[in-house]
Amino acid sequence: xxxxxxxxxxxxxxxxxxxxxxxxxxxxxxxxxxxxxxxxxxxxxxxxxxxxxxxxxxxxxxxxxxxxxxxxxxxxxxxxxxxxxxxxxxxxxxxxxxxxxxxxxxxxxxxxxxxxxxxxxxxxxxxxxxxxxxxxxxxxxxxxxxxxxxxxxxxxxxxxxxxxxxxxxxxxxxxxxxxxxxxxxxxxxxxxxxxxxxxxxxxxxxxxxxxxxxxxxxxxxxxxxxxxxxxxxxxxxxxxxxxxxxxxxxxxxxxxxxxxxxxxxxxxxxxxxxxxxxxxxxxxxxxxxxxxxxxxxxxxxxxxxxxxxxxxxxxxxxxxxxxxxxxxxxxxxx
Amino acid sequence: xxxxxxxxxxxxxxxxxxxxxxxxxxxxxxxxxxxxxxxxxxxxxxxxxxxxxxxxxxxxxxxxxxxxxxxxxxxxxxxxxxxxxxxxxxxxxxxxxxxxxxxxxxxxxxxxxxxxxxxxxxxxxxxxxxxxxxxxxxxxxxxxxxxxxxxxxxxxxxxxxxxxxxxxxxxxxxxxxxxxxxxxxxxxxxxxxxxxxxxxxxxxxxxxxxxxxxxxxxxxxxxxxxxxxxxxxxxxxxxxxxxxxxxxxxxxxxxxxxxxxxxxxxxxxxxxxxxxxxxxxxxxxxxxxxxxxxxxxxxxxxxxxxxxxxxxxxxxxxxxxxxxxxxxxxxxxxxxxxxxxxxxxxxxxxxxxxxxxxx
Numbered sequence: 001x002x003x004x005x006x007x008x009x010x011x012x013x014x015x016x017x018x019x020x021x022x023x024x025x026x027x028x029x030x031x032x033x034x035x036x037x038x039x040x041x042x043x044x045x046x047x048x049x050x051x052x053x054x055x056x057x058x059x060x061x062x063x064x065x066x067x068x069x070x071x072x073x074x075x076x077x078x079x080x081x082x083x084x085x086x087x088x089x090x091x092x093x094x095x096x097x098x099x100x101x102x103x104x105x106x107x108x109x110x111x112x113x114x115x116x117x118x119x120x121x122x123x124x125x126x127x128x129x130x131x132x133x134x135x136x137x138x139x140x141x142x143x144x145x146x147x148x149x150x151x152x153x154x155x156x157x158x159x160x161x162x163x164x165x166x167x168x169x170x171x172x173x174x175x176x177x178x179x180x181x182x183x184x185x186x187x188x189x190x191x192x193x194x195x196x197x198x199x200x201x202x203x204x205x206x207x208x209x210x211x212x213x214x215x216x217x218x219x220x221x222x223x224x225x226x227x228x229x230x231x232x233x234x235x236x237x238x239x240x241x242x243x244x245x246x247x248x249x250x251x252x253x254x255x256x257x258x259x260x261x262x263x264x265x266x267x268x269x270x271x272x273x274x275x276x277x278x279x280x281x282x283x284x285x286x287x288x289x290x291x292x293x294x295x296x297x298x299x300x301x302x303x304x305x306x307x308x309x310x311x312x313x314x315x316x317x318x319x320x321x322x323x324x325x326x327x328x329x330x331x332x333x334x
Numbered sequence: 335x336x337x338x339x340x341x342x343x344x345x346x347x348x349x350x351x352x353x354x355x356x357x358x359x360x361x362x363x364x365x366x367x368x369x370x371x372x373x374x375x376x377x378x379x380x381x382x383x384x385x386x387x388x389x390x391x392x393x394x395x396x397x398x399x400x401x402x403x404x405x406x407x408x409x410x411x412x413x414x415x416x417x418x419x420x421x422x423x424x425x426x427x428x429x430x431x432x433x434x435x436x437x438x439x440x441x442x443x444x445x446x447x448x449x450x451x452x453x454x455x456x457x458x459x460x461x462x463x464x465x466x467x468x469x470x471x472x473x474x475x476x477x478x479x480x481x482x483x484x485x486x487x488x489x490x491x492x493x494x495x496x497x498x499x500x501x502x503x504x505x506x507x508x509x510x511x512x513x514x515x516x517x518x519x520x521x522x523x524x525x526x527x528x529x530x531x532x533x534x535x536x537x538x539x540x541x542x543x544x545x546x547x548x549x550x551x552x553x554x555x556x557x558x559x560x561x562x563x564x565x566x567x568x569x570x571x572x573x574x575x576x577x578x579x580x581x582x583x584x585x586x587x588x589x590x591x592x593x594x595x596x597x598x599x600x601x602x603x604x605x606x607x608x609x610x611x612x613x614x615x616x617x618x619x620x621x622x623x624x625x626x627x628x629x630x631x632x633x634x635x636x637x638x639x640x641x642x643x644x645x646x647x648x649x650x651x652x653x654x655x656x657x658x659x660x661x662x663x664x665x666x667x668x669x670x671x672x673x674x675x676x677x678x679x680x681x682x683x684x685x686x687x688x689x690x691x692x693x
Contacts, residue, residue, distance in 0.1 A: 037611040037612065037614075037615050053649065055614050058614050059611050059615075059646075061645075063610050063611055063614065064611075117626040117628070118627040118628060118629050121636060172473070190609075190610070191574050191610065193644045193646065194644075195643070302609060306609060308607065309607040310607075
């Protein structure tokens with residue numbers, strides 16, 4: 001009986017995972033097929049197959065394709081990052097913001113774009129460095145013969161507050177230069193090119209592989225520090241590893257698209273409500289839900305008021321939050 | 335027992351004091367009596383320039399009423415940024431200007447200041463450097479301003495902290511000029527207004543001859559039949575925000591008979607994220623990029639090489655034929671003021687090198 005139930009659970013989860021994969025793939029094709037300029041499916045195929053230097057080819061190959069791939073990877077990275085953190089911290093409100101990624105990346109980017117505008121091209125690198133540095137700083141601040149999750153969260157809140165004040169200080173002292181960085185602060189995918197794909201792909205792939213290899217350790221960590229130690233897990237080392245991976249994933253995403261909220265916090269929960277809390281299924285599923293959400297929302301953002309583009313963060317919050325609330329009411333887990 | 339009596343007394347005091355605060359705000363809203371009479375007098379005559387001013391200033395009235403400015407013996411009447419009729423006495427003695435671009439124009443009109451805001455590194459008005467600094471453009475200090483006992487304060491209407499100061503200044507019987515300074519027309523109007531207040535008609539004549547006429551000449555010479563299209567962008571690391579014809583540079587290229595591809599969109603404001611697909615389809619003849627950076631050559635080189643490296647951008651005609659121009663901030667991000675002719679001429683050289691010479 002128990003065996004049957006377990007098998008049924010596995011089959012159900014595999015089915016759900018497959019559905020997520022299909023959604024993700026569908027999102028990919030919808031994103032390539034839609035944009036400010038109307039291109040019919042026939043023309044799309046022509047553009048890809050013939051590879052002639054027409055405008056349609058430029059739009060499909062050099063605008064929509066890199067943008068869709070980047071959106072997909074960004075969604076994956078941010079959602080994975082949030083999912084891992086929620087497990088490591090054992091806190092459903094954990095997201096990349098808690099480990100200082102947003103505030104660290106935001107401050108470094110502001111410094112580069114506003115105080116040293118001649119070096120604007122260094123902004124993505126600055127964002128990544130800022131994110132990792134903030135995370136390490138928070139981690140060591142919270143260290144006292146090990147890192148308790150509460151201390152980590154509190155240190156994260158304090159550091160984010162401090163860095164946020166730094167942001168506001170820069171905005172106060174350079175008010176006329178701020179309009180140029182609004183795009184970054186809100187987060188968006190509007191001038192994504194193949195260069196950005198190159199920037200994020202290695203981190204995304206490395207992160208995904210690492211996480212899938214150690215996903216079972218996250219299950220053990222969820223049982224609590226004492227139990228995990230009793231089961232032979234190096235709790236501090238594992239926690240540190242997960243936090244660094246999480247920071248790296250989120251930092252890579254933020255450096256490419258700016259401070260995109262929502263994905264890191266809510267998408268893991270949406271996934272969890274469908275597939276449950278077993279990280280061996282949850283992490284792979286999050287890869288695809290994260291990708292699907294960002295790709296769908298970015299397509300909408302590009303198409304709704306074309307040729308203007310709305311920041312994708314707005315679409316995600318406007319659609320995603322009500323959807324999440326609906327799920328919350330329907331499912332019984334929370 | 336004692337506690338409840340105490341509570342009642344406190345509540346009564348609070349209630350009574352609230353009545354008094356109500357009285358206070360009412361008094362604030364009334365302008366000093368001196369402001370009103372000139373407005374009533376001149377309003378009726380504004381529409382008929384020819385029948386105005388028996389002092390032989392008819393010609394001047396015709397010119398100035400184009401900007402809605404009426405110059406009388408003792409004062410100048412104009413419409414400020416809020417649409418209010420304002421009357422300012424000529425030859426103010428102690429002036430504070432809270433915006434560096436307006437300060438530059440005030441200085442060019444022969445005005446002196448006792449107070450200014452912190453200078454920006456690119457716009458230093460030499461004659462004003464000895465004035466007291468009363469704060470920054472974003473956060474001017476009211477106490478400092480009042481301590482200088484000014485009789486006129488000039489503010490920029492696009493700056494909220496400055497706008498919020500107006501009732502307090504008025505309450506202290508200080509005249510306030512609240513201006514927009516976003517476009518060429520604003521500049522012409524401001525220089526007319528300031529020279530009227532300082533009484534320096536000679537400087538106004540200079541301005542008309544050296545600046546306004548020059549700009550008109552350039553605009554007149556620009557060919558009208560080429561049908562060029564352009565896009566104006568702001569260079570940031572992350573997004574393509576465009577400037578339509580309702581922005582300073584947008585208006586400049588429109589004056590030079592170039593169509594702006596971002597004009598087809600309804601929404602206003604000048605930081606709208608625009609689709610690269612649309613730019614590719616429109617394939618504009620010119621791409622102008624505004625930048626905040628100081629080293630123009632380095633930034634230009636970098637932006638151009640980025641454009642060439644990106645296959646989508648590299649496919650655009652404007653990039654291939656080297657019609658991708660980076661605009662320096664002193665002329666195109668900040669207000670050029672007296673350098674408007676230079677700003678227009680540079681653009682004209684970029685767009686019509688066959689007529690104006692190369693840039």
